[in-house]
Amino acid sequence: VSFRFDPPGWAPDFDAPGRRRWHEQMARSARSNVAQIVEQLQAQDRTASAADAFYVDPTETEIPPEAGTVAVSWPGSPKRLLTLAGGDRDLAHEHAEDLGTFDYAQGAQFVTANGQSVDMPSRHFQDEYLEWRTERVDGVPSRVTFTCEAYDYWEELFAHDEDVVVERYREFLGRDDVGADDLRVPEDVFLSLDGRPSNRLAFRAGTYNPRNRFNTREGIVHLTHRANSLGAEVNLAAISSALRKDVHGRDVTGEDANRLTCCGAFGDPNRNSDPTIGAAANNVARSGKAYTLTNPVGLYIADFDHEAVTLPDGEGAPREWWRVERGREQTDDGFERIMRLVFEVPGDVRGPGGGPLRAGDLLVRGAPLVRGAQLAELVTLHLMVTAWDAPERRAIRAACVTTCCVGGPDQQLLFISDDQCAAGTGAFDDLLPGAPRTIPTAGSPLATVVAPDGSAAAPVLTEIELDAFLAGGSR
Amino acid sequence: MNGWLLDGEPALATDRIQGNILAGFFTDHQLFVGLRIADASRARRWLAALAGDLTTVDDVLGHRARARASDERREPSGVWLNLGVACSALAAIGAPSAFDDLAFRAGLAARCRILGDPPSDPRTWRAGGTGDGRLDVLMILAGAPAALEARADELVASARAGGLEPSYREAGSTVPGRGIEHFGFRDGVSQPGVLGTVGGASDRPLTRRSIPDERAVPHAAPGKPLVWPGEFVFGYPGQGNLPRRPGPVARAGDDEQTTAFAHDGSLLVYRRLRQDVGAFRRFLAAGAEDLRRQGAHDMTPERLAALIVGRWPSGAPVTRTPDRDDPELGADRDRSNDFDFGDDVHGDRCPLAAHIRKVNPRAGPSDVSVPLQKRLLRRGIPYGPFVSENPSEDVDRGLLFLSYQCSIADQFEFLSTDWMNSPRRPAGSGGHDLVVGFEGAEGRRRDFELARRGGGPPFKVSTAEEWVLPAGGEYLFAPSTVALASLTG
Numbered sequence: 001v002s003f004r005f006d007p008p009g010w011a012p013d014f015d016a017p018g019r020r021r022w023h024e025q026m027a028r029s030a031r032s033n034v035a036q037i038v039e040q041l042q043a044q045d046r047t048a049s050a051a052d053a054f055y056v057d058p059t060e061t062e063i064p065p066e067a068g069t070v071a072v073s074w075p076g077s078p079k080r081l082l083t084l085a086g087g088d089r090d091l092a093h094e095h096a097e098d099l100g101t102f103d104y105a106q107g108a109q110f111v112t113a114n115g116q117s118v119d120m121p122s123r124h125f126q127d128e129y130l131e132w133r134t135e136r137v138d139g140v141p142s143r144v145t146f147t148c149e150a151y152d153y154w155e156e157l158f159a160h161d162e163d164v165v166v167e168r169y170r171e172f173l174g175r176d177d178v179g180a181d182d183l184r185v186p187e188d189v190f191l192s193l194d195g196r197p198s199n200r201l202a203f204r205a206g207t208y209n210p211r212n213r214f215n216t217r218e219g220i221v222h223l224t225h226r227a228n229s230l231g232a233e234v235n236l237a238a239i240s241s242a243l244r245k246d247v248h249g250r251d252v253t254g255e256d257a258n259r260l261t262c263c264g265a266f267g268d269p270n271r272n273s274d275p276t277i278g279a280a281a282n283n284v285a286r287s288g289k290a291y292t293l294t295n296p297v298g299l300y301i302a303d304f305d306h307e308a309v310t311l312p313d314g315e316g317a318p319r320e321w322w323r324v325e326r327g328r329e330q331t332d333d334g335f336e337r338i339m340r341l342v343f344e345v346p347g348d349v350r351g352p353g354g355g356p357l358r359a360g361d362l363l364v365r366g367a368p369l370v371r372g373a374q375l376a377e378l379v380t381l382h383l384m385v386t387a388w389d390a391p392e393r394r395a396i397r398a399a400c401v402t403t404c405c406v407g408g409p410d411q412q413l414l415f416i417s418d419d420q421c422a423a424g425t426g427a428f429d430d431l432l433p434g435a436p437r438t439i440p441t442a443g444s445p446l447a448t449v450v451a452p453d454g455s456a457a458a459p460v461l462t463e464i465e466l467d468a469f470l471a472g473g474s475r
Numbered sequence: 476m477n478g479w480l481l482d483g484e485p486a487l488a489t490d491r492i493q494g495n496i497l498a499g500f501f502t503d504h505q506l507f508v509g510l511r512i513a514d515a516s517r518a519r520r521w522l523a524a525l526a527g528d529l530t531t532v533d534d535v536l537g538h539r540a541r542a543r544a545s546d547e548r549r550e551p552s553g554v555w556l557n558l559g560v561a562c563s564a565l566a567a568i569g570a571p572s573a574f575d576d577l578a579f580r581a582g583l584a585a586r587c588r589i590l591g592d593p594p595s596d597p598r599t600w601r602a603g604g605t606g607d608g609r610l611d612v613l614m615i616l617a618g619a620p621a622a623l624e625a626r627a628d629e630l631v632a633s634a635r636a637g638g639l640e641p642s643y644r645e646a647g648s649t650v651p652g653r654g655i656e657h658f659g660f661r662d663g664v665s666q667p668g669v670l671g672t673v674g675g676a677s678d679r680p681l682t683r684r685s686i687p688d689e690r691a692v693p694h695a696a697p698g699k700p701l702v703w704p705g706e707f708v709f710g711y712p713g714q715g716n717l718p719r720r721p722g723p724v725a726r727a728g729d730d731e732q733t734t735a736f737a738h739d740g741s742l743l744v745y746r747r748l749r750q751d752v753g754a755f756r757r758f759l760a761a762g763a764e765d766l767r768r769q770g771a772h773d774m775t776p777e778r779l780a781a782l783i784v785g786r787w788p789s790g791a792p793v794t795r796t797p798d799r800d801d802p803e804l805g806a807d808r809d810r811s812n813d814f815d816f817g818d819d820v821h822g823d824r825c826p827l828a829a830h831i832r833k834v835n836p837r838a839g840p841s842d843v844s845v846p847l848q849k850r851l852l853r854r855g856i857p858y859g860p861f862v863s864e865n866p867s868e869d870v871d872r873g874l875l876f877l878s879y880q881c882s883i884a885d886q887f888e889f890l891s892t893d894w895m896n897s898p899r900r901p902a903g904s905g906g907h908d909l910v911v912g913f914e915g916a917e918g919r920r921r922d923f924e925l926a927r928r929g930g931g932p933p934f935k936v937s938t939a940e941e942w943v944l945p946a947g948g949e950y951l952f953a954p955s956t957v958a959l960a961s962l963t964g
Contacts, residue, residue, distance in 0.1 A: 066929060066931070068821050068930050068931070070840075070903055070904065071899065071904045072840065073900060073901070074843070086723065252691070253838065254817055254838055255690070255691055255692055255815070255838035256691040256718055257691050257845075258844055269716070270716070271844070272842065272843055272844050275844035276844055279840075279841075279844075280840050283818065283839065284820050286818055287818035287819065287820055288818075289820070302899060304890065305893075305897075308589065310961045316588070316915070319916070335904075366578070366586065366589060367578070368578055379843070380897075380899065382899070387821070388930070409723075411715075412716050412722065413716075414717075427720075428717075433955055
């Protein structure tokens with residue numbers, strides 16, 4: 001099989017040995033994903049093998065010429081944050097660009113070996129594989145930059161060629177004071193969940209620091225949220241190929257994408273992205289098709305609804321004010337692979353008062369543009385799946401590996417659990433065998449949102465409490 | 476089997492919720508009457524006094540139960556009356572109007588561009604807009620034609636005396652075939668069921684359940700999922716992340732007065748959609764020929780129309796009968812709705828951009844994890860003569876589109892802007908909704924893709940022609956009878 005994994009969006013970063021390195025990295029992840037699926041299928045049928053998995057390792061199996069490609073898309077605006085905000089869109093928008101560490105866990109801190117605090121935040125509410133940063137002039141938005149490039153790609157790139165990473169940073173940020181040492185983890189960094197010194201190594205000294213200041217507090221180059229990795233996305237797109245059944249033997253399908261996500265433990269059921277991707281991949285498998293992720297494997301911006309942005313007089317803002325800075329909008333297979341997108345009003349455009357027109361003078365679907373999150377609502381992401389009929393693969397239905405418990409505002413947040421939930425907090429009663437637990441397991445992610453008596457945490461979310469509900473750590 | 480209820484299903488105040496919202500009038504004849512406020516304080520009193528005349532859900536359901544028992548027609552013996560008031564009109568009469576919904580606050584005329592509509596001048600709209608047709612109040616009357624006109628005359632006379640002026644009047648009718656719209660298709664086949672019980676604290680579900688409760692997403696009947704009522708009526712739990720659990724309660728705004736006023740009410744979208752049957756048919760003929768040239772040898776205009784809609788004229792879904800219409804299947808309410816797109820990921824049987832997939836992805840590919848949060852209760856009725864009655868192309872005919880929902884921005888407008896008008900959403904690709912989707916970009920070109928049997932790049936037809944021409948309507952609020960009566964003071 002002559003298949004080669006190209007870098008996401010055919011990015012021209014790696015040299016030839018680097019491209020081989022990237023290919024090998026992706027091939028390893030494809031093999032391990034198949035192994036994980038086979039393990040789950042074998043729990044049902046000991047004779048199951050890779051030949052029964054609907055997700056295919058393309059380095060092992062030739063993609064037939066009749067295979068067709070479909071896109072799976074989702075909106076880039078974080079749904080989980082909206083739930084955290086109790087459905088209050090303005091509140092969600094206000095916090096969407098917050099930096100912090102709740103993508104690791106509630107109260108997570110990064111510390112050195114001797115317990116000193118280290119500032120390594122992420123855009124911890126932007127968890128739909130799209131992150132953005134708004135630049136302002138006198139408090140008014142002037143430019144909004146979007147990226148969907150996974151941090152693990154940049155880790156590999158840095159490990160192979162620091163210089164090119166530095167070059168890209170300088171290019172994207174338009175500044176020449178970025179050096180390789182600025183992008184490196186200076187000393188071992190540990191994850192502490194209680195503020196005390198910890199021996200949980202999070203970032204090794206000398207490796208690439210994806211949460212460096214140029215990619216967080218001072219700029220945006222690629223994704224930072226812990227869950228926004230290419231490995232995680234490929235894994236969930238692969239694992240969701242397993243057909244599922246509940247404890248009564250009934251199919252668990254994408255009819256309820258969140259339920260399927262809770263059953264198969266792929267990703268976060270509170271997002272739009274993960275359940276959507278999982279349900280779509282599961283639908284492909286359920287229709288008897290084998291599939292693999294389309295080369296170059298990646299997450300991409302598919303589209304932006306530029307017509308939703310209007311000038312103060314109601315005229316549409318030109319599409320050219322959205323600038324594709326990395327990736328390709330036109331491709332041979334017809335599927336866009338945009339990786340970096342900037343919205344900015346050109347400097348020579350005048351506003352109604354005669355001064356320069358700023359992004360903040362525009363309207364988004366009729367509302368004044370005050371935050372980048374309003375533009376994020378116009379951005380659609382996608383990934384592509386190449387599928388073909390595979391009648392030889394057996395439809396073995398695997399049991400659920402997890403279920404979900406509820407918590408948070410209006411009991412609307414879902415937390416993946418490998419054990420039954422505390423009484424009254426189970427989202428589903430038929431995914432895992434056994435009766436509800438009377439006491440939550442200490443130390444589980446649920447412990448942060450479920451009180452010891454099993455009741456859910458405070459039902460009403462105020463602005464101050466917003467971050468307190470981020471449980472994280474469900475991966 | 477029919478009596479099951481989910482835990483937490485609320486008792487709906489069906490004695491005060493307007494009947495068309497949750498029961499649907501669904502009569503063969505309706506009359507829309509628009510009013511403009513001339514004198515705000517008198518108009519306020521007039522509206523308050525009208526509360527007692529409004530038809531409630533209980534009224535409609537009661538009539539249907541009696542009709543069923545006595546085998547009578549479903550049509551009401553008198554005239555049913557419902558109404559909606561525009562946000563600006565609520566403000567003008569001093570009623571609570573601090574709704575969160577930006578679209579509702581702005582009104583339809585201000586939102587046309589966002590909806591991608593072909594350019595039209597709201598000052599000249601026959602219904603709604605900013606000229607003589609302004610719809611401060613829209614009354615929807617249902618009943619027998621003669622009775623409708625008489626009742627409308629009576630209401631208009633009373634309104635004139637009460638500080639309002641008539642601004643619009645138009646009859647809708649489904650004759651000659653129940654539920655058939657002007658392009659020849661059965662309309663309104665698939666509506667969501669609504670969770671909740673009727674008549675206060677009874678254990679009688681609003682939506683009758685004809686199948687046992689054994690699906691992950693509760694269904695009242697095949698293809699009829701049950702949606703939490705807060706998607707359509709304020710003050711009730713809406714659709715959350717879990718289909719079997721009540722979601723957050725639908726609130727109209729932060730302001731307590733508005734929230735209380737909106738309780739048991741709903742937002743109403745009225746769109747006057749002119750249909751150009753000739754343009755649609757010409758496109759079908761040209762499009763079918765284009766597709767045959769591309770290699771889709773069995774393509775006919777009739778087949779292309781069915782693929783664009785997702786159903787044949789009888790209502791039979793192309794998913795279940797790909798090659799020809801099946802009127803028997805179309806007539807079977809359950810069977811014609813018993814399908815999903817979960818195993819049709821490429822759009823092999825039903826195109827990804829077919830109208831019925833665009834507005835209701837069912838269990839198929841969708842870009843939002845809870846598509847049930849995007850449903851509407853559609854209550855439209857055609858206007859103008861059918862082609863069978865008057866074949867002229869110059870006749871004004873179309874659909875008086877009505878939908879009820881709690882968020883115009885997140886439901887009606889979302890379906891229009893994010894799904895129907897998008898060439899890729901919700902299924903990832905496939906093109907625009909060619910029935911009612913628009914492309915606001917220059918050129919207004921819309922594409923529609925058909926999967927090629929046996930794989931390969933899809934067939935594609937494109938057009939910049941438009942056969943649905945929205946020019947009129949309004950975004951309104953349909954208050955409960957109690958809220959309307961409260962305007963007395």
